[in-house]
Amino acid sequence: MNTAAALVPKYMLDFKCIGSDCEDSCCIGWNVQIDKTTYTNLTSVSQKALRDNFKSGIEKVETPSRTNDQFAKMKMDSKTGCCSMLDEQKLCTIQASLGERYLAPICATYPRNIFWVNNEQEISAVMSCPEAARLALLNPEKMEFTHTEAMLQKNAQSKGQVFTDQPNPTFMNFFWDIRIFTIEIIQNRNYSFPHRLIIMGLFCEQLQRLIDQNLESESDIKGLIENFKEMINNNAELQDYGTFPQDHEFQFIALNNIISKNLGSIGSNARFASCVQDYLDGLNEHKDSDDKLDLVNFYQKGYHSYYKPFMDEYEYIFENYAVNFIYSHLFPKSESKNVYKVYTILVSHYVLLKLLLIGMSIKHKGLTTDKVLKLIQSFTKISEHTNVYVKNIIDFLTEKEFSSMGHLSLLIKN
Template identity: 30%
Template structure:
C-alpha cells in the first residue's frame, strides 16, 4: 500500500496556527497513546518536564492504545502546553515527532477500507471546514504518497473490516456501494432533500439484504446497486416523489429544539453557543420550551423564505460537501451502527444545521459564508467527537427495529422541496 486515497482538498490543508478561530488545543480531552505517554513521563527537559508531571495522566478506562493517557487541561479549558502565541511548546522544543498521535493526526481521519488506506479531513477544524464545504465543484478523489510524519501511524480512525483486510471480491462490491452513495449525494439535478430520500431507500433495501438470515456474501447487493444506479438516470421522477412528502415544520422545530436543550447545549463551546443563542434570538424562541408556538413557526418560515432560501439558492454544494465528507471520513455506512441508524443520524445532523441556520439568518437578517462555516464547524466539534451522539439522536427520534427510512423524511422538508 504505497498510495493513499484522498479527496482533492486533502493536500491543500495546512494548519493556520495562531490565526485559527477555534484552536484544537482547547475545549476538549486530548488523548495520549501509550508510547507518547511513556516519553512524556520520562522526559527531563528543563521547561517541559514540570508541565508533563502536572498535565499528563493515565486514563483509567482506555478504549484503545491511542487513549492510554490524557492531557489535563487548565481551568479555562486550554492545554498547559499552549503558549501565549497559541503555538505548542512541545512542538517548539522537541519537534513534531514528539507529539501524541492525536495531535499529529488532527484534523485528519486515517482510515482503512479493506486493504486501501484512505485519508480525509474533519470539519471540526475551521480551516478544514472551509476547504471541504466551500468548493462549488463536486468533490473529487485521487491518490497521494504516504506522508511519513502522519501516515506512519498504526492508528486508524475507522477501519472496515475491523480485524483484517477482508475478502477482496466482497470489498469491491461494498466499494461499489459507496460509489452509488456518493453519486446519489452529488446528483445536482435533484434537491439535497430528494437525494437524501433516495439514499434512505437504498440503505433500507441494502439493510434488508445484509440482515437476512440467509445473507452470505456481499455480492448479493450487486443487483440492488445496479437498480439504484439506473434510477439515478431519471432524477425528475425521483424529485417528483420527494415533492409529495408533506412537511411538518412544527414537529421538526420541536424535535430539534428538544435535542439542542437536552444534549447539544450541554458543554457547548463558546463558538457553538453563539450560534445556538443567535438562532434562538432570531426566532424569538426560548431554547427549551417555545419552539412549537405559532409565533416561532411563523418567524421560522419567514426567515426561511426571506433569508435562508435566497442565500443557499446557489450554494447547495455546501450541504452536498458536508454529506459526502461525512460518508468518506467516517466510512459510512460500515462503522459505528446499523445502516438505518447511521442514515437517521445523517438526516438529523443535516436538519439540525438547517434549522440553526434559518434561526441565525433571522437574527442577522441574512447569512454569509463566515457564519455558515462557524455553525458547521462548531456543530461538528460537538457532535462528531461525541460517542453518545448517535444513541442520543436515535432515542430522540424514537426509532425502532421495524422503522423505515420514510419515518424521518419530514425532517428534510420545509416550505419548499
C-alpha cells in the same frame, strides 16, 4: 501495508495548519488522551524545565481504567478549556520545543482521519478544523479524489481497517459499488440537496432490508444499485419532490426540543454557544413580530425568507459535507451491519444544522458562508466530542418508532 500513497479528497492536497491565525484551536475543549510511549518520552526529556512542565501538565489515568493506549491525559484549564501545553499564542509547546515526533498520536494526526481499506491508506479531514472545513466545504466544484503521500510515521493514528474481499459474500464485498453510488446520488445536481438526501435514504432503507434478510449476493446488491439508477433517471414519482411528506410542526418541535435539552452540554465551545444564541435570538423575534404567526409558521417563514435563498446558491456546502461524511466514515461500513443507522446519523447532522441556520438567518436577516462555516465547524467539534445531539435524535426516532424514511423526510424537508 507497505505503500507510499494514500487516497484523499483533493482538498487535502492544499491543507496545512495555519497555527495561531486559526479562529479556533484544536487544543481547546477536548479530552486529549496520551499513550504510554508518549507519556514516557515527554516525562523523560533531558531538559529539566521541559520535563517538569510536562509532568505538571499531564496526569495519569486512574487504575484500573489505565491502558497502554489511554495511559494519561493532558490537563485542561477549567475555565477556558485550553490544553496545558498551549503557549500565549495558542501554539503547542511540545511541537515547538521537541518536534512533531514527540506529539501524542491524536495530536500528530488531527484533523486527519486515517483508515486502511484493504491495503490502501485513506485520509480525510474532520470538519471541526476551520481551515479543513473551509477547503472542503466552500469549493463549488464537486468533491474529487486523488492520491498523495501516505502518513506512515510511528505516531500517526489509524482508526482501523476494513477488508472488502470477504470469503463469505456480504454487502462489504460490494463496498466500492455502494460507496461510489451513494456519492453519485449526493452529487447529482439535477435534484435539490434535501431531495438527494431522501433518495439516498430510500436506497439505504432497501439495502438494509437485503442485509437483514441475508440477501447479499452480487445479483442482490448490484441489482438494487442498477434498479435505483434506473429510477433516478426515469421514475416520475421519485423525481417529484412533492411526493415526499412534510410536517413543519413535527420537524420544529422535535429538533428544537433536542437543542433546548442540551443547552448545558456546550461546555467551553464558545463558537458553538454563540451560534446557538443567534438561533435562540432569531426565534425570540417572534414575540416582537407584527406578523401574528405562531412560532412554527414563523420558523417556516424564516426558512423561505432567509435560509432558502442562501442555500439555493450555496447548496454545494451540504453536498460537500455529505460526501466527506460518506468517505471519512467508510460508508457503508457498520460494526453492527446497520447501514441505515449510519445514514440516519448523517441525516441527524444535517437536520440539526439546518434548524440552527434557519434561526440564525432570522436574526441576521440572511446568511453568509462565514456564518455557515462557523456553525458546521463548531457543531462538528462538539458532536465529535460528546455526540449528545446525534444520540438524542437517534434515541427519539427509536423510542417513537420514527426511523422509517417516511418519518425522516419530515425532518429533512421544509
